[in-house]
Amino acid sequence: MQVVHTLAEYDAFRSSLSKGCVLVPTMGALHEGHASLVRQGAAYARKHSLDGCVVTLFVNPTQFGDPADFSRYPKTLDADCRLCEQAGAACLFAPGVEDVYPPGHTIPVPTLPLVATEPKLEDALRPGHFAGVCQVVSRLFDITRPKAAVFGEKDWQQLVVVRAMAQAQGRELEILPGPTVRDADGMAMSSRNRFLSSHDRAAGLSLSRALRAAQTKTTPDQAEAAMLAELSTQGLTPDYAIVRNASTLSPLRDAGQVGPWRAVLAARVGSVRLLDNAPWHPA
Ligand code: PAF
Numbered sequence: 001m002q003v004v005h006t007l008a009e010y011d012a013f014r015s016s017l018s019k020g021c022v023l024v025p026t027m028g029a030l031h032e033g034h035a036s037l038v039r040q041g042a043a044y045a046r047k048h049s050l051d052g053c054v055v056t057l058f059v060n061p062t063q064f065g066d067p068a069d070f071s072r073y074p075k076t077l078d079a080d081c082r083l084c085e086q087a088g089a090a091c092l093f094a095p096g097v098e099d100v101y102p103p104g105h106t107i108p109v110p111t112l113p114l115v116a117t118e119p120k121l122e123d124a125l126r127p128g129h130f131a132g133v134c135q136v137v138s139r140l141f142d143i144t145r146p147k148a149a150v151f152g153e154k155d156w157q158q159l160v161v162v163r164a165m166a167q168a169q170g171r172e173l174e175i176l177p178g179p180t181v182r183d184a185d186g187m188a189m190s191s192r193n194r195f196l197s198s199h200d201r202a203a204g205l206s207l208s209r210a211l212r213a214a215q216t217k218t219t220p221d222q223a224e225a226a227m228l229a230e231l232s233t234q235g236l237t238p239d240y241a242i243v244r245n246a247s248t249l250s251p252l253r254d255a256g257q258v259g260p261w262r263a264v265l266a267a268r269v270g271s272v273r274l275l276d277n278a279p280w281h282p283a
Contacts, residue, residue, distance in 0.1 A: 001085040003092045007099040010143065013091055017051040021090070022176075023146035025137060028057040028094070029074035029191035033181040035087040037150045040178050042088035044148055052090025056140050058100055063132030074191060093144070100139055109135045113164035115157070119249035121264060122157045122275075125239050133158055134165050141171060148174040154188050156264055156277040160247055180276075182208065188276045200270035203234040207265060210241060211278040214263045218282045220252050227265055239273070241265035243280050 004010050014021075022041040026034055034055075041053035057080055064070035077094065084092045101107050109131045116130035117123050123130055141149070149166075151159045163175040181189050186208035187201070196204060210230035214223035220243035227241035243252060246262040263280040266273060 001081075001089050001092060003081055003094070005094055005096065007095060007143065010091075010093050010095070013093075014144070019050050020147040021045065021051055021054045021144060023140065023144050023149040024053060024055045024089070025140050025149065025151075026055060026057055026080075027059045027073065027191070028080050029076050029194075030057075030080045030083045031181075031189050031191060033152060033154065033178075033189035035083050036181050037152055037178040038084055038087035038089050040176065041148070041150045042090075044150075044176060045090075048147070050147055053088065054091045054093060054144055054146070055084045055089045056144065057092060057094040058136065058140075060100070060132060060136040061097065062101075062135055063129050065126050065128055072195075074194065100136065107135060107139050110138050110165055110169060113161060113168055115164050115247075115249055116161040119157065119244065121240055121242075121244075121249060122266070125266070130158070130161050134161065137162055138165065138169070141166070141173070146173055148176055150176045150178045152178045152180065153277070154180040154190065155275065156246075156262060157249060160249065186212075188274075190274070192272050192274075195270070195272050197270060200272065203236060204267075204269045204272075204274050206231050206234040206236060207267060207274055207276040210265060211263055211276060214243070214280055215278070216283050220261070220280075223263060223280060227263065231265075231267060236267045236269065238265050238267040241267075246279070 002013055004013055022045045024037045024041045045052050059073050151162055159177055166175055187205055210227040213226040213230045217223040217226050223243050231238050243261050243263050246260040261280045262277055264277040266275045
């Protein structure tokens with residue numbers, strides 16, 4: 001696996017590719033969830049006779065609303081290199097901010113798709129977040145020119161935002177959803193889980209339990225009530241715990257609306273915001 005840090009080095013690497021790559025964009029602090037995205041990207045590359053899987057590692061300042069969250073974002077480059085290599089990446093590209101946002105150049109924020117502004121989920125709770133995500137992902141697509149890119153399902157709204165953006169931009173690349181990887185206790189893996197105390201982690205397990213409770217219900221209203229009830233057993237009041245259309249994230253106007261649906265939820269536990277989601281259909 002090649003490890004490159006500058007745009008010039010990446011361009012040299014890219015000129016060695018003849019068939020194109022699969023991109024896995026990350027912010028580092030990688031865990032088994034990322035390893036599974038890299039394995040998925042590498043497998044797709046093999047299946048489609050592409051050159052391999054490229055992992056980018058860049059903690060993008062423009063998508064953080066909270067400067068403290070940005071500055072405490074964990075940095076574990078050596079371990080990240082090992083994980084990418086073991087998962088079968090061809091290249092780890094960890095650019096500096098001056099490569100992604102060159103001084104004197106304006107990197108445009110793409111027109112945001114409706115799913116980045118209308119659902120009133122992460123878009124409302126983290127103003128500016130999807131503008132930053134779309135800006136950096138679009139920039140990384142321009143630099144790496146992938147044939148496909150893998151995004152984890154754990155950040156469901158991000159996945160559907162990026163897919164809608166890429167489609168609106170007319171990019172010829174496939175957006176591949178990467179299934180959420182969970183710890184044995186059901187907790188969805190996240191780089192920020194390391195900040196949970198053992199007490200907060202126990203409370204945080206109620207998110208995955210809430211999703212399982214929702215699966216047993218026959219209407220979205222019942223599913224939402226079940227999620228709230230499960231979270232409240234741990235004293236959690238979620239930012240949202242709701243069933244939506246899976247691709248537009250628009251509210252369900254009636255229970256007869258054609259799916260697929262997604263149960264999505266987010267809650268602050270201690271100093272960490274936890275997100276989780278799962279497919280939902282009437283039991
Ligand atoms: O999901 C993430 O880690 C980030 O939002 C992404 C897609 C790498 C963009 O910075």
